[in-house]
Amino acid sequence: MILGGGFGGLFAARALDRAPVRVTLIDRHNYHLFQPLLYQVATASLSPADVASPIRWVLRRQKNVEVLLAEARAVDPVRRHVVLDPENVIPFDYLLLATGAAHSYFGHDDWERRAPGLKTLDDGLKMRQQILLAFEAAERAASVDDQRRLLTFVIVGGGPTGVELAGALAEIARQSLRHDFRRIRPESAHIVLLEGSPHLLGAFPEPLREAARHSLERLGVEVRTDAQVVGVDGEGVLWRAASAEPSNAPRRIAAETILWAAGVAASPLARSIGVPLDRAGRIAAEPTLAVPGHPTIFVAGDICAFAENGKPLPGVAQVAMQQGAHAARNIVRAIRQQALESFHYRDYGIMATIGRGSAVGDIFGLRITGYFAWLFWIFLHIFWLIGFRNRIAVMFEWAWAYITFQRRVRLITAEHAWQRSTDVPSDRRPD
Amino acid sequence: MILGGGFGGLFAARALDRAPVRVTLIDRHNYHLFQPLLYQVATASLSPADVASPIRWVLRRQKNVEVLLAEARAVDPVRRHVVLDPENVIPFDYLLLATGAAHSYFGHDDWERRAPGLKTLDDGLKMRQQILLAFEAAERAASVDDQRRLLTFVIVGGGPTGVELAGALAEIARQSLRHDFRRIRPESAHIVLLEGSPHLLGAFPEPLREAARHSLERLGVEVRTDAQVVGVDGEGVLWRAASAEPSNAPRRIAAETILWAAGVAASPLARSIGVPLDRAGRIAAEPTLAVPGHPTIFVAGDICAFAENGKPLPGVAQVAMQQGAHAARNIVRAIRQQALESFHYRDYGIMATIGRGSAVGDIFGLRITGYFAWLFWIFLHIFWLIGFRNRIAVMFEWAWAYITFQRRVRLITAEHAWQRSTDVPSDRRPD
Numbered sequence: 083m084i085l086g087g088g089f090g091g092l093f094a095a096r097a098l099d100r101a102p103v104r105v106t107l108i109d110r111h112n113y114h115l116f117q118p119l120l121y122q123v124a125t126a127s128l129s130p131a132d133v134a135s136p137i138r139w140v141l142r143r144q145k146n147v148e149v150l151l152a153e154a155r156a157v158d159p160v161r162r163h164v165v166l167d168p169e170n171v172i173p174f175d176y177l178l179l180a181t182g183a184a185h186s187y188f189g190h191d192d193w194e195r196r197a198p199g200l201k202t203l204d205d206g207l208k209m210r211q212q213i214l215l216a217f218e219a220a221e222r223a224a225s226v227d228d229q230r231r232l233l234t235f236v237i238v239g240g241g242p243t244g245v246e247l248a249g250a251l252a253e254i255a256r257q258s259l260r261h262d263f264r265r266i267r268p269e270s271a272h273i274v275l276l277e278g279s280p281h282l283l284g285a286f287p288e289p290l291r292e293a294a295r296h297s298l299e300r301l302g303v304e305v306r307t308d309a310q311v312v313g314v315d316g317e318g319v320l321w322r323a324a325s326a327e328p329s330n331a332p333r334r335i336a337a338e339t340i341l342w343a344a345g346v347a348a349s350p351l352a353r354s355i356g357v358p359l360d361r362a363g364r365i366a367a368e369p370t371l372a373v374p375g376h377p378t379i380f381v382a383g384d385i386c387a388f389a390e391n392g393k394p395l396p397g398v399a400q401v402a403m404q405q406g407a408h409a410a411r412n413i414v415r416a417i418r419q420q421a422l423e424s425f426h427y428r429d430y431g432i433m434a435t436i437g438r439g440s441a442v443g444d445i446f447g448l449r450i451t452g453y454f455a456w457l458f459w460i461f462l463h464i465f466w467l468i469g470f471r472n473r474i475a476v477m478f479e480w481a482w483a484y485i486t487f488q489r490r491v492r493l494i495t496a497e498h499a500w501q502r503s504t505d506v507p508s509d510r511r512p513d
Numbered sequence: 514m515i516l517g518g519g520f521g522g523l524f525a526a527r528a529l530d531r532a533p534v535r536v537t538l539i540d541r542h543n544y545h546l547f548q549p550l551l552y553q554v555a556t557a558s559l560s561p562a563d564v565a566s567p568i569r570w571v572l573r574r575q576k577n578v579e580v581l582l583a584e585a586r587a588v589d590p591v592r593r594h595v596v597l598d599p600e601n602v603i604p605f606d607y608l609l610l611a612t613g614a615a616h617s618y619f620g621h622d623d624w625e626r627r628a629p630g631l632k633t634l635d636d637g638l639k640m641r642q643q644i645l646l647a648f649e650a651a652e653r654a655a656s657v658d659d660q661r662r663l664l665t666f667v668i669v670g671g672g673p674t675g676v677e678l679a680g681a682l683a684e685i686a687r688q689s690l691r692h693d694f695r696r697i698r699p700e701s702a703h704i705v706l707l708e709g710s711p712h713l714l715g716a717f718p719e720p721l722r723e724a725a726r727h728s729l730e731r732l733g734v735e736v737r738t739d740a741q742v743v744g745v746d747g748e749g750v751l752w753r754a755a756s757a758e759p760s761n762a763p764r765r766i767a768a769e770t771i772l773w774a775a776g777v778a779a780s781p782l783a784r785s786i787g788v789p790l791d792r793a794g795r796i797a798a799e800p801t802l803a804v805p806g807h808p809t810i811f812v813a814g815d816i817c818a819f820a821e822n823g824k825p826l827p828g829v830a831q832v833a834m835q836q837g838a839h840a841a842r843n844i845v846r847a848i849r850q851q852a853l854e855s856f857h858y859r860d861y862g863i864m865a866t867i868g869r870g871s872a873v874g875d876i877f878g879l880r881i882t883g884y885f886a887w888l889f890w891i892f893l894h895i896f897w898l899i900g901f902r903n904r905i906a907v908m909f910e911w912a913w914a915y916i917t918f919q920r921r922v923r924l925i926t927a928e929h930a931w932q933r934s935t936d937v938p939s940d941r942r943p944d
Contacts, residue, residue, distance in 0.1 A: 111925065112645065112649065112923070112924065112925045113923075113924050113925070129560035129561070129562045129563075130560070130924055131560045131924060132560075134924055136693070136923045136924070138690075138693035138694070139693055139923065142692040142693045143692065148695045148696075149693075150652075150653065151649045151653075151925075152653070203924065214543065218543060218582045221581075221582075222581065222582075222583070259569075261573040261574065262567070262569035262570060262573045262580075263569070264579045264580075265579075475909070492543070492544075492567045492570065493543065493544050493561055493562060493565055493567070493634065494542065494543045494544070494582075
């Protein structure tokens with residue numbers, strides 16, 4: 083049985099294509115999400131259907147796989163079954179646990195309401211709505227102060243997601259929305275990227291970090307590293323320099339929109355197995371990806387803590403894909419009573435884009451930046467997109483956006499959500 | 514001032530392009546919806562962004578137009594202002610009321626929860642989710658009876674929307690989902706179209722009605738005309754032959770999914786003006802499209818009752834477009850103190866599609882059916898789509914769907930909504 087239809091679960095199912103097993107893949111969504119492009123849904127560049135494919139459809143030809151839309155509540159490793167929500171039990175012979183990770187607010191779960199994260203398609207749609215509504219509310223704002231607060235966007239977390247969000251937001255404000263408003267100048271929006279550590283893109287080599295920072299600053303993003311968020315409230319964000327004395331008063335940024343791209347915490351299902359977890363709630367897997375003491379349970383992706391040469395593997399799609407496929411092959415070995423093999427990560431590199439025509443990447447040790455890196459990023463992501471259909475659609479959307487500077491998917495769905503925003507000023511003239 | 518960014522409001526704004534007026538267009542959504550294709554969102558063929566464009570973007574170059582995202586609560590025709598929600602007042606010199614219509618449940622508003630209609634983008638997304646979840650729940654159903662009920666879809670209303678929905682649903686079940694399930698056969702889905710009058714497509718000439726009925730039956734849709742819905746409940750639909758004695762017991766169709774494509778009721782804003790309304794809540798406009806007794810208020814589209822040669826105009830996009838533009842020109846005439854002109858509808862014809870490669874149409878009195886009619890329908894709709902960008906995207910989606918029989922947009926968003934559906938059977942085997 084496979085829990086989770088992300089990169090880990092899907093690649094495991096595919097690896098079992100011709101194996102003499104019956105596979106049940108359980109996910110609480112009916113789609114596989116291409117998470118590296120989710121920020122483009124949040125920033126109105128791509129439609130949900132461009133970055134997601136129904137899991138059933140992806141696996142439709144694989145007759146030994148059954149897909150189940152359900153939420154797993156717990157794993158019972160002794161009785162070897164999974165408890166579903168609503169209450170229901172499904173037994174397994176072997177289990178691959180690949181349910182990924184959610185956001186972590188460092189113990190401040192109340193921040194989530196004000197500072198949504200970006201993990202699911204619904205998160206992406208909510209974030210898109212929030213960004214677009216901020217501009218709408220600013221257009222109707224009664225005072226200059228309100229307007230400024232409504233046009234201030236704070237992104238917390240300087241990893242790839244934070245950097246990509248900041249770049250895309252800057253482009254929306256400076257280019258896509260330019261001609262659309264009458265009372266505000268969208269290009270005056272204030273975009274702030276806060277990162278607690280001294281560097282953006284901590285996993286990247288030093289020169290690339292600097293290149294990313296310069297690209298963002300050229301787009302008008304205010305980048306603050308060494309800036310720890312100590313509060314999120316109705317008014318905005320409180321932050322303090324990491325090096326400052328705790329007695330120093332934190333500084334405030336008045337902002338309507340706060341986007342969370344910081345810490346992750348593994349899926350709570352990890353806890354139900356009853357093995358020790360690391361600080362992020364992940365299971366430290368054996369070299370074979372089996373869970374220590376539970377030879378029939380394997381893990382892959384963000385729920386799995388795995389170090390190679392003393393360095394922990396990053397939480398990226400590549401790792402999840404390779405682990406999923408490896409765990410699946412080890413399960414087949416276990417069934418055949420063969421010796422299991424250890425997992426080794428083949429690192430093809432890392433990349434991040436910073437808006438139109440700019441990216442940084444470290445590919446097979448080769449460091450690339452700028453326009454060429456951006457083209458390579460596009461090629462790579464089109465290539466990796468699940469399903470031939472999505473590739474063409476995304477290519478088309480990107481070509482269109484590149485030519486027109488437009489973002490087509492600027493729809494505020496979900497009724498009446500805008501009513502929370504500022505009132506219309508009463509000083510409006512008749513038309 | 515224009516209330517409503519549908520076909521009426523948008524074409525009015527465009528007609529005022531070079532007029533010496535300042536226009537405020539108010540809509541409660543930030544997008545214009547191409548409603549004739551909304552059923553394709555509901556049936557997972559098109560993404561929301563394919564059938565909707567941000568109103569701001571459509572009107573971005575028209576500097577005398579200001580777009581406001583807000584919901585109008587009432588019109589005060591004496592003080593000449595519009596009351597917004599949240600409480601707020603905007604004065605006007607001239608008003609075009611073009612806020613359209615919503616569904617009517619013939620006094621049974623409690624049916625709405627079980628039998629959603631199709632007017633807004635959110636309606637379309639909800640309907641899509643409901644349809645897809647029914648198949649998911651059927652796959653997990655514990656009994657054959659449950660399965661049958663979950664795979665029964667009842668569409669109420671045999672106008673163009675009902676006919677198009679029924680055709681698209683039949684294709685989803687028979688083609689798109691064919692290989693995706695393991696426990697159910699999606700092609701065994703039972704699709705019933707109920708129409709209270711003796712004919713489908715009442716506005717079409719007789720031979721075309723018959724052609725549409727045959728096309729639907731060829732797709733396996735059970736068509737029941739003369740069938741009046743007298744009840745909607747948790748189990749399904751109750752209906753009775755229109756000709757039957759009232760003492761006859763109604764008949765029941767056990768169905769999880771009931772889709773409402775029947776009566777319409779004009780936007781409640783019509784009531785606030787204080788003029789007599791017709792049975793559907795619409796304002797009977799003067800020949801100039803002005804509201805009787807209120808020379809500064811005009812109406813266009815579904816909120817306007819207008820008869821020509823004793824025949825009421827249908828509630829279609831063409832009428833709204835032409836009325837919107839005409840009302841706008843009359844407002845300019847009124848400002849210039851010129852005589853107003855009467856509205857005359859130029860009828861280019863009507864069309865409806867019935868699934869892949871089949872349509873019926875009455876174009877300039879020419880009756881067409883079958884494959885040629887379908888090609889013509891595609892051409893017409895691509896041509897009318899607002900915004901060059903959407904045309905290409907939609908053309909691409911359709912070409913893709915035609916070649917592959919697939920529907921790409923099969924995403925169930927909105928978290929946990931599936932939990933309402935049937936439990937997983939407890940007799941599942943281990944995998």
